Amino acid sequence: MLSQKLAGSPVHLTPGDDPVTMRFGDQLIAVLPRLRRFARGLTGSAVEADDLVQAACERVLARQHQFQEGTRFDSWMFRIVQTIWIDQVRSRDVRKEGGEIAEERLGSDEPVRRVEARLALEEVRRAVDRLPPDQRTALLLVTVDGLSYKEAAEVVRVPVGTIMSRLARARIALQQQLDAGGGMRRSIDNAEAQ
Numbered sequence: 001m002l003s004q005k006l007a008g009s010p011v012h013l014t015p016g017d018d019p020v021t022m023r024f025g026d027q028l029i030a031v032l033p034r035l036r037r038f039a040r041g042l043t044g045s046a047v048e049a050d051d052l053v054q055a056a057c058e059r060v061l062a063r064q065h066q067f068q069e070g071t072r073f074d075s076w077m078f079r080i081v082q083t084i085w086i087d088q089v090r091s092r093d094v095r096k097e098g099g100e101i102a103e104e105r106l107g108s109d110e111p112v113r114r115v116e117a118r119l120a121l122e123e124v125r126r127a128v129d130r131l132p133p134d135q136r137t138a139l140l141l142v143t144v145d146g147l148s149y150k151e152a153a154e155v156v157r158v159p160v161g162t163i164m165s166r167l168a169r170a171r172i173a174l175q176q177q178l179d180a181g182g183g184m185r186r187s188i189d190n191a192e193a194q
Helices: 002-008 019-043 046-062 073-095 112-129 133-144 149-156 160-180 183-193
Strands: none
Touching: 019 046, 019 073, 019 133, 046 073, 073 133, 073 149, 112 133, 112 160, 133 149, 133 160, 149 160
């Protein structure tokens, strides 16, 4: 994994090294776990999320000179991940490619609570995947990554009220999808019938 490779490589400041470049690298390493979480929410796949984060890191390292010192590094990175993801989705739509999401197998020897939790999580993931991209992004930035409304608005470059509206619509849509699907009880009944 990229984060392990970067994290495993200690950064040492030697005479002649640029301290700004060193801070840049430290910020990049520090934001990687949050980027992976965000990318996982966008893609619905750990493998695609890793590829997305790697593409973002490559872009950032090639365009390091574009970062404006004094601005939020994490917001810049989230925006880059989102931009790359949007480009990938548009490219898939043009080529009519469907993204395959690997389904996790449920072991029959696992405790019932663990199976129920996985089923509920999968149901929520599917519901989040069905949200419009703008609502999904707002939901992930605020509820998963913990950004404030203002910070999320800066990432996607919209007014704070727009983020609040998208988030409210996303929550309502999620609740409606989960209610319409019969909730976790229906998933458990289906799993037991198999």
